[in-house]
Amino acid sequence: MRHVILGAGPAGVSAAEIIRVTEPDAEIKLIGAEPEPPYSRMALPYLLSGRIDAAGTHLRKTPGHYAANRIEVIHDRATRVDPANHTLMLAANGNIRFDKLLIATGASPIIPALPGSDSEGVYPCWTLADARNIIARAKAGAKAVLIGAGFIGCILLEALVTRGVRLQVVEMADRMIPRMLDRTAAGLLRQWCESHGVAIHTSAKLSAIDQTAGRLAAQLENGRALKADLIIIAAGVRANTQFLQGSGIDIDTGALVNAHLHTSAEDIYAAGDVCQGRDFSTGQYDVHAIQPTAVEHGRLAALNMCGRNIAHQGSINMNVLDTLGLVSASFGQWDGGSDSAEFSDPAGYRYLNLQFQEDVLTGAQAVGLIEHVGILRGLIQSRLRLGKWQARLLHDPTRLMEAYIGASRNISFFSRV
Ligand SMILES: Cc1cc2nc3c(=O)[nH]c(=O)nc-3n(C[C@H](O)[C@H](O)[C@H](O)COP(=O)(O)OP(=O)(O)OC[C@H]3O[C@@H](n4cnc5c(N)ncnc54)[C@H](O)[C@@H]3O)c2cc1C
Known part of the structure; x- marks a missing residue:
């Protein structure tokens, strides 16, 4: 049996390991688009704050872990899936056939299509490459503007303050983390951040980014301009389903799955940020975009790929944040x-x-x-x-x-x- 796992994040790695334990003789290919060993995005803030080095973000730290478990790690990007022929097309390695396929391609940050948003010094913080770019500019005393005070934005806020940058945060909603906290809770968080020297602008929308003589400025719709050496965009994410267009696999805000993490195509499963999994509280299917859910999906999908027929009871939507x-x-x-x-x-x-x-x-x-x-x-x-x-x-x-x-x-x- 050949299991192909597309995506080398927490969902993909957990799935590969469960398949190895469940089917000792299976062939397992783990494909990730980035040129790094499989790593955790959740660890990037610790890299930014200097608590760990790049190797500290790696999901498995034992040298030779994947080879020892006979998991072949391939660095390549999928461009298309052909469910009828059980084939996956890769940008560099051509076509790969699969018996069972897991789509665990996660999500990508949304960069607002505004003038100047592709300027040097404007980055999301989603990959190890992004983190390296940010580290190069986020020196103590540098001015930074963070666009977005959602869950990820607030995690980055802490790491940036730890680096000693002078930080301003721009949030278009009327409060911080509106999808996680009510007004009272968000008000306390805001007051706490301000008491630690972070300027918070709510109900404020970015309209453009100016770059003049190497200096950046975030232009807001209310007319204010926030000068910066670095602008970090944390304005939401979108599931990586583009390569599934035309495959016939049903997609909404993520790949649609049933309680067994099975997509609408035979022998193709999905897990993690890329899919709309079952929500424990509502029973509805939704993207959760948190690591515990990705790992839970990966494990369950893997068991189902091995014929175990286990239904997902649903993941609890939960967010825990330590801000300064x-x-x-x-x-x-x-x-x-x-x-x-x-x-x-x-x-x-x-x-x-x-x-x-x-x-x-x-x-x-x-x-x-x-x-x-x-x-x-x-x-x-x-x-x-x-x-x-x-x-x-x-x-x-x-x-x-x-x-x-x-x-x-x-x-x-x-x-x-
Ligand atoms: C800065 C930051 C902090 C975070 N902090 C937390 C936190 O504190 N708690 C929490 O629960 N969550 C946190 N998260 C969210 C968490 O990281 C994600 O929910 C988790 O990574 C999802 O895992 P995944 O395996 O589904 O996707 P990902 O980790 O995104 O992995 C996707 C994989 O797919 C690959 N890929 C994508 N497209 C293709 C393609 N076409 N072909 C081949 N490979 C492809 C990618 O290269 C990658 O290997 C944080 C995220 C960020 C960015």
Whole structure:
């Protein structure tokens, strides 16, 4: 059996390893478009802040790991897939036949098509190559403008401040990380960043980038111009499905899959940022674009490619962010439930918001309350019925630990009788 895995990120690497364990005799080819050993984009901020070197971003650090597992790593770009003939076309290596194919090509950053957005000194931070470009310019004291204060933008914010750059952030929404935090939580994060010397411009839109005598300026629609030595674009991502056009594989915002991560084409699966996988909370199919989901998809798709017939129960949409020492997090359906509870301590940079459907916790946000992160996830994922503990949490949401232990005890009591 020949398994071809397209994409050498966390989804592709996890899939290759699971196939090796499940089918010891299978042939496995792992194809990635970048000229690097398989690495984690999630580690790029640590490279920027100098905590690790480039080798520290590699997904597997044991020398010879892939050869030892008989996983052939190929550096090439797929240009087309022909499902009927089970064939993949590569830019340099010609056609490759597959018995089973996994599409794990991830996503690419969206660069707004604006005047000057291709200037020297304007980069996304998506690849190791991007990170090297940024490091070359982000010297202590340099001026940097970050376009986008979403999840990725805010991760980069921390790394850039650690490098000692003078940072301004431009966000077109009215608050930071609007897809992760409500107004109160985002307000705390903004205040925290500003108290650490970062200028935040919300409801502000980039209109052009000027480059005069080697100096850059981000022109905003409100007429302001922010001078910079470096401009980093973190304005969202798009699934890498372009090469699937014309293949007949169904695509929406990502490759469409069923609960077995199988696409609409026979023997072709998809995993990670490139696909719309099942959401645990809603049951709908959506792109999550986080590493834990990519790894979970990769493992499950691999088992299904090996004939194990395992359905995906869905991934929890969760984001945990450490911004200059302030941890913020959101889980599941954080922006809507039938009941909600709130704890707010603005002076202490602490905030907790819980969302319930009946007596089940379905979503949450937390700022500055790191001790609750594990419990929040556990409560949502287990769909634990809180019973009388829900009323207590509505009164005081910080009693999460007691609620978790108390409600779990009820379950073990009833399951014994
Ligand atoms: C700066 C940064 C910080 C992040 N921080 C976090 C975090 O803290 N927590 C978190 O959960 N997530 C984080 N993420 C998101 C996380 O990195 C992604 O969700 C994850 O990488 C998705 O894995 P993947 O395997 O689906 O795709 P990717 O990691 O994007 O891998 C895709 C692979 O496909 C290859 N490829 C693409 N097109 C082709 C083609 N046509 N032919 C052949 N190969 C192709 C690429 O070269 C690459 O090898 C971060 C991302 C960035 C950029």
